[in-house]
Amino acid sequence: MTTPAPRITVIGTGYLGATHAICMAVLGFEVxxxxxxxxxxxxxxxxxxxxxxxxxxxxxAKALDSGRLRFTTSPxxxxxxxxxxxxxxxxPQQRDSYAADMTYVDSAVGALAPHLxxxxxxxGKSTVPVGTAxxxxxxxxxxxxxxxxxxxxxxxxxxxxxxxxxxxxRPDRLVFGTASEWAExxxxxxxxxxxxxxxxxxxxxxxxxxxxxxxxNSFLAxxxxxxxxxxxVCEATGADVTGLATALAYDDRIGGRFLKPGLGFGGGCLxxxxxxxxxxxxxxxxxxxxxxxREVDGINQRRRARTVDLVxxxxxxxxxxxxxxxxxxxxxxxxxxIRDAPALDVARTxxxxxxxxxxxxxxxTGNARxxxxxxxxxxxxxxxATGADVxxxxxxxxxxxxIDPYAMGSVVARRRIVDGRHALxxxxxxxxxxxxxxxxxx
Numbered sequence: 001m002t003t004p005a006p007r008i009t010v011i012g013t014g015y016l017g018a019t020h021a022i023c024m025a026v027l028g029f030e031v032x033x034x035x036x037x038x039x040x041x042x043x044x045x046x047x048x049x050x051x052x053x054x055x056x057x058x059x060x061a062k063a064l065d066s067g068r069l070r071f072t073t074s075p076x077x078x079x080x081x082x083x084x085x086x087x088x089x090x091x092p093q094q095r096d097s098y099a100a101d102m103t104y105v106d107s108a109v110g111a112l113a114p115h116l117x118x119x120x121x122x123x124g125k126s127t128v129p130v131g132t133a134x135x136x137x138x139x140x141x142x143x144x145x146x147x148x149x150x151x152x153x154x155x156x157x158x159x160x161x162x163x164x165x166x167x168x169x170r171p172d173r174l175v176f177g178t179a180s181e182w183a184e185x186x187x188x189x190x191x192x193x194x195x196x197x198x199x200x201x202x203x204x205x206x207x208x209x210x211x212x213x214x215x216x217n218s219f220l221a222x223x224x225x226x227x228x229x230x231x232x233v234c235e236a237t238g239a240d241v242t243g244l245a246t247a248l249a250y251d252d253r254i255g256g257r258f259l260k261p262g263l264g265f266g267g268g269c270l271x272x273x274x275x276x277x278x279x280x281x282x283x284x285x286x287x288x289x290x291x292x293x294r295e296v297d298g299i300n301q302r303r304r305a306r307t308v309d310l311v312x313x314x315x316x317x318x319x320x321x322x323x324x325x326x327x328x329x330x331x332x333x334x335x336x337x338i339r340d341a342p343a344l345d346v347a348r349t350x351x352x353x354x355x356x357x358x359x360x361x362x363x364x365t366g367n368a369r370x371x372x373x374x375x376x377x378x379x380x381x382x383x384x385a386t387g388a389d390v391x392x393x394x395x396x397x398x399x400x401x402x403i404d405p406y407a408m409g410s411v412v413a414r415r416r417i418v419d420g421r422h423a424l425x426x427x428x429x430x431x432x433x434x435x436x437x438x439x440x441x442x
Contacts, residue, residue: 003189009034009082011108013044013071015051015164015268015337016125016157017088022059023168025069027193033071034078036111041071052336052363055165079115084190086155087124091276092268098275100129109136116144121186124154127213127273129280133177133206153183154206156213161267162334173200177209217273218293223258224265225299231261231440232302241440242422261440263346263394263420264303266331268339271297303439304345307420310437311350311390314416320354323413325388327381328395329361329368336363343394344368346420347375360384362397386411396423405432 006029010021013035021033035041043050047064049057063069072078078085089104105126112122122140124133137152144150154177159167174191178184184203188195195201202212227248231241241261249256265271274293281290315322324347331341338344344359351357351374358376359368365377378384381400385391385408393400401423409415409432417429419438426436 003185005029005192006083006186006189007081008032008190009078009085011035011075011078011085011087011112012089012104012126013037013040013050014088014090015053015161016159017086018044018049018051018060019053019056019159019164019168020086020088020125020157021069021071022056022063023165024190025063025066026059027169029068029190031063031069032078032081033069034073034075035071036073036107038073041073044071052334053164054162054334059165075111076115079112079117079120082120084121084123084186085112085116087122087126088157089126090268091126091128091272093272093275098279100127100272100276100279102128102132105132105136106139109139110143113140113143113150114145116140116146116150118146119149120146120151121183122150122152123187123190124152124210125157127156127217127269127276128210129276130207130210130214130284131280133210137179151180151183152206153178153187154209155187156209158213158216161332161337169194170197171199173202175202175204175209175212177204177206179206214273214277217270218277218290218296220258221265221270221274221300222292222296224260225296227259227261228264228303228439229299232299232306234440235306238442240442260422262303262422263307263342263439264300266340266342266345267335267337271300271340304342304349306439307342307346307392307394307418308349308353310418310439311355311392312353314390314418314435314437319350322350322355323387323389324350324355324357324392325381325385325390325412326350326357326359326392326394327361327400328393328397329359329377330364330395333395333397334363336367338364338367338371341368341395342420344372344375346392346394348372351375358384358388360400361395362399382408382411388412389414389416391417392420393417393423394420396421405429405434409433 009032010017011034013033025031089108091100094101176187234241278293281287326347328343360378415434429436
């Protein structure tokens with residue numbers, strides 16, 4: 001028997017939730033997006049995506065025009081409307097701890113549960129400490145009028161900022177953590193168009209599903225920090241980390257993806273997820289098993305300090321009064337996300353050391369200015385570099401990678417560049433008269 005198409009609610013309309021709600025409506029489902037922020041709801045209703053993500057504004061317009069997507073602030077409306085309720089709120093790092101802050105997840109589930117009066121499935125997509133699903137199952141079944149007719153499942157997200165639409169509509173896998181055949185059937189119905197494309201489905205228990213995302217992020221963070229640790233060794237020996245990475249990438253057991261040296265990772269996922277994983281493992285008595293993640297985090301942070309050192313070396317040891325143009329604010333290209341952004345960390349450190357820093361970014365200057373008003377900002381690299389003593393490439397936007405070194409060389413005071421992302425051709429820049437430096441390169 002075919003399960004009828006469920007009506008879907010998405011609780012939380014931030015980056016994950018808005019993307020999920022819009023894409024599910026485009027796939028043909030009736031979707032209700034829910035958020036406690038009336039201003040955010042109103043922006044979405046009017047067709048405005050409240051963050052930068054390529055392709056999503058066009059899909060929002062399409063979804064709204066179809067009549068299949070609506071937004072509300074009412075958990076009561078959500079409970080009446082939905083058959084499947086996706087929890088898509090944030091789990092940031094706690095202020096004074098490595099632990100994940102579960103306030104938003106608990107609040108979202110707590111607000112929804114009293115309005116669940118019939119059989120329904122609550123599905124977590126947020127990245128949470130293992131054991132959360134079991135705790136929330138007890139909470140929901142105790143407080144929902146439908147009681148044990150409400151079940152919980154976990155469906156971790158694997159979105160890459162800048163590729164979120166592709167990752168939602170054509171994911172490389174779907175993970176369903178369920179406690180019953182009925183819950184699995186509901187999830188298969190919710191993702192039927194995606195599964196029909198041949199997307200692999202991994203069906204597992206709740207704790208395993210909770211672990212998948214944080215285990216994946218920990219592996220990626222380890223691989224990134226590994227090649228950056230090799231960059232530290234290369235700096236001490238005169239070796240070239242780019243040649244080392246190229247040679248390693250030919251080994252099928254290792255591969256070249258994420259084996260790119262540079263400034264390291266940031267954003268709203270990898271840093272806080274590996275810290276929360278370490279914290280939760282310690283709570284469970286297996287902290288020693290993931291103790292290496294502390295060093296992974298430490299290597300990542302040292303790359304930021306070493307980038308500042310490269311600037312200091314180029315300027316003869318003195319940063320006070322040095323005019324610096326920093327290309328990049330977002331933690332990665334094709335995003336306006338500045339959470340734990342290495343680029344802004346470097347820019348602020350230089351500013352505190354007395355440098356005059358101008359940050360350039362095509363999309364993230366608004367967010368960066370609100371967070372760090374002490375820095376100067378621009379969206380145009382060449383004018384911003386006028387009179388600069390040092391230029392830094394900190395986020396590898398395509399427009400920065402394609403800058404003509406002669407054109408930029410004509411406006412700077414001194415042709416000195418630090419390539420924090422190994423995104424530029426050193427031969428080309430040196431031929432244009434630039435002193436070129438990069439992490440892990442002679």
